[in-house]
Amino acid sequence: MCSRSSLEQEFFKKWVPGLQICSSLAKDMSFLERRKAIKLSADVAMATARDGKTCWSRALIANASKQEDKKIIVRTILGSEFERLTKSSIGSVVCEKRVRSKKILRKSCTTIRRVRKIRKSAPNRVLASSIAKRLVKKRTQVMKGLVPGGESMDEFSLLEETLDYIVSLRAQVDVMRRLANTLVLSIP
Amino acid sequence: MNRALPETLHYLEYITGNVMGAPLKLQQQQQSQHSYLNETQFNVFSLPPQATQVQQLQDLINNDSEVRELVNQSMKSDPGLENGWPDFGKYPIPRTGFATTSSLEMDYSISRTCTSPPTVVVAERDSVLTDKMASTIGRERFRKRKADKAQNPKVVVAEDTRDKRIKGDAEEVESEVTEQNNNRETSADKSKENSMVSEVQKPDYIHVRARRGQATDSHSLAERVRREKISERMKYLQDLVPGCNKITGKAGMLDEIINYVQSLQRQVEFLSMKLAALNPRIELNMDNFFAKEMFPAFMGSFPTVGNSSEMGNSAFLQFNPMQQVVTCGLDMAINPPDMALRRTTSTSITITLQQVQPSSHWETDLQSLYNSEFLQGRSAAFPSQPFTGALEANNLKMEM
Numbered sequence: 001m002c003s004r005s006s007l008e009q010e011f012f013k014k015w016v017p018g019l020q021i022c023s024s025l026a027k028d029m030s031f032l033e034r035r036k037a038i039k040l041s042a043d044v045a046m047a048t049a050r051d052g053k054t055c056w057s058r059a060l061i062a063n064a065s066k067q068e069d070k071k072i073i074v075r076t077i078l079g080s081e082f083e084r085l086t087k088s089s090i091g092s093v094v095c096e097k098r099v100r101s102k103k104i105l106r107k108s109c110t111t112i113r114r115v116r117k118i119r120k121s122a123p124n125r126v127l128a129s130s131i132a133k134r135l136v137k138k139r140t141q142v143m144k145g146l147v148p149g150g151e152s153m154d155e156f157s158l159l160e161e162t163l164d165y166i167v168s169l170r171a172q173v174d175v176m177r178r179l180a181n182t183l184v185l186s187i188p
Numbered sequence: 189m190n191r192a193l194p195e196t197l198h199y200l201e202y203i204t205g206n207v208m209g210a211p212l213k214l215q216q217q218q219q220s221q222h223s224y225l226n227e228t229q230f231n232v233f234s235l236p237p238q239a240t241q242v243q244q245l246q247d248l249i250n251n252d253s254e255v256r257e258l259v260n261q262s263m264k265s266d267p268g269l270e271n272g273w274p275d276f277g278k279y280p281i282p283r284t285g286f287a288t289t290s291s292l293e294m295d296y297s298i299s300r301t302c303t304s305p306p307t308v309v310v311a312e313r314d315s316v317l318t319d320k321m322a323s324t325i326g327r328e329r330f331r332k333r334k335a336d337k338a339q340n341p342k343v344v345v346a347e348d349t350r351d352k353r354i355k356g357d358a359e360e361v362e363s364e365v366t367e368q369n370n371n372r373e374t375s376a377d378k379s380k381e382n383s384m385v386s387e388v389q390k391p392d393y394i395h396v397r398a399r400r401g402q403a404t405d406s407h408s409l410a411e412r413v414r415r416e417k418i419s420e421r422m423k424y425l426q427d428l429v430p431g432c433n434k435i436t437g438k439a440g441m442l443d444e445i446i447n448y449v450q451s452l453q454r455q456v457e458f459l460s461m462k463l464a465a466l467n468p469r470i471e472l473n474m475d476n477f478f479a480k481e482m483f484p485a486f487m488g489s490f491p492t493v494g495n496s497s498e499m500g501n502s503a504f505l506q507f508n509p510m511q512q513v514v515t516c517g518l519d520m521a522i523n524p525p526d527m528a529l530r531r532t533t534s535t536s537i538t539i540t541l542q543q544v545q546p547s548s549h550w551e552t553d554l555q556s557l558y559n560s561e562f563l564q565g566r567s568a569a570f571p572s573q574p575f576t577g578a579l580e581a582n583n584l585k586m587e588m
Binding site for chain 2: 031034035036037039042135136139140142143146147155156159160162163165166167169170172173176177179180183184187
């Protein structure tokens with residue numbers, strides 16, 4: 001379990017300066033804005049703890065650094081690695097184009113395939129397997145929406161990224177929960 | 189302090205109404221069947237119904253550790269999970285649930301707990317199953333023919349004999365598939381090696397029924413490798429996501445994964461909301477904390493004590509020099525009620541009061557205490573008495 005606790009420590013170390021910035025900016029922000037800022041700082045810290053090895057972390061950082069007002073938070077958390085990690089934004093543009101062209105291809109292919117299938121095999125068989133496939137496809141679509149940067153991934157890497165994402169989300173929740181609990185108890 | 193606690197709890201309950209208030213809310217409402225929520229339900233059942241709110245707080249803390257325990261247990265099955273991307277290749281081929289499309293559909297028909305398919309489909313699938321299997325094997329045969337006619341006449345002879353066999357009953361077909369499955373199971377090599385072996389064996393052992401379903405076509409080979417990779421990943425995800433052990437089949441698994449990720453994301457949002465509500469306090473603490481330049485000291489202490497997630501907590505303790513006393517009270521709450529331990533913690537409290545800047549001696553003291561507590565007493569139901577007593581003692585000392 002040392003890898004898990006080391007992940008939590010890493011996340012926490014990266015998160016603390018972000019929290020500092022949030023609290024310093026907190027005077028002129030409403031409650032909701034503060035919440036968003038804190039959440040963003042936590043997410044970015046988590047992604048940085050992954051050190052750019054995973055696709056979702058890069059995508060998360062790229063998305064966060066696109067918005068001007070949140071850039072300062074991202075910058076403080078990332079520190080020196082800001083330039084290196086935000087360069088992935090170029091890659092994401094390329095990925096978007098690829099995704100779009102993939103979608104067009106897929107649509108044209110599936111219509112052709114569907115026509116062929118209906119003609120060839122008996123309707124019973126098509127119903128059984130195609131329903132299953134359609135369900136799986138729907139769910140992979142939903143997952144792609146959940147995992148940051150998931151649109152440009154094929155099924156296999158999507159599963160890998162989800163795995164990593166779940167682990168880091170769990171660590172994030174753990175650390176945040178503990179911080180919140182200790183702060184709650186420290187209210188005089 | 190005692191008066192303030194219930195108020196803050198009410199306030200928290202007011203702003204939450206969400207997943208994180210689970211141990212409190214679950215007693216009141218019935219939650220929907222998210223697998224993660226089932227986990228927290230389990231925590232609630234293991235604790236006696238609380239009377240005081242102080243105890244609820246303790247249970248919150250307790251739930252943390254229990255959830256952590258559960259998570260640890262689930263994580264233990266994947267020792268190399270975080271680091272092991274390159275290691276995945278070493279793991280053996282997973283169960284044959286995903287090995288062929290036909291068996292995949294078998295799994296669909298067997299277990300469909302979380303998804304909501306039309307029941308008609310299931311019935312249909314059962315009747316259609318044998319036909320489907322015959323058709324898949326027929327398709328493979330077809331592909332094999334294409335490849336082999338270009339290469340080896342002997343193999344064609346083999347296929348003719350196989351044709352006659354396949355034209356038999358559906359049961360025979362089933363048994364063939366299961367035999368293939370068994371053979372795949374028993375061999376611990378990767379699929380490529382299997383097919384390589386089968387390629388070599390074909391000219392020699394035409395009569396062998398084993399490894400028949402494995403086509404030598406490059407397309408089907410690649411497909412099989414891809415499918416097995418995906419099933420490997422699904423297996424790891426199954427270990428990671430709680431409550432997925434009973435579900436086989438891609439769609440149900442994906443459903444569970446989606447639910448879990450969504451619930452985790454919602455938790456993050458909720459916790460950030462909670463922290464935003466506490467934000468003024470964070471500001472205060474941060475200023476105090478960093479003003480006294482404890483940060484480099486605490487950064488240095490991270491790698492020294494190599495114990496697990498409790499490190500984070502001890503770091504929090506160092507945050508607030510003003511509120512150290514209270515957090516030491518937290519310390520004591522987690523202790524199993526023990527006179528000796530209480531005495532030692534009270535001594536540590538006096539030490540902190542005297543020294544505004546905690547020395548490394550105190551740090552290691554507290555850390556070791558913390559570690560021992562977390563290791564020992566997690567599951568006990570803490571009586572409220574020592575906790576309140578400790579807090580009162582703290583208050584007295586603070587006033588002094």
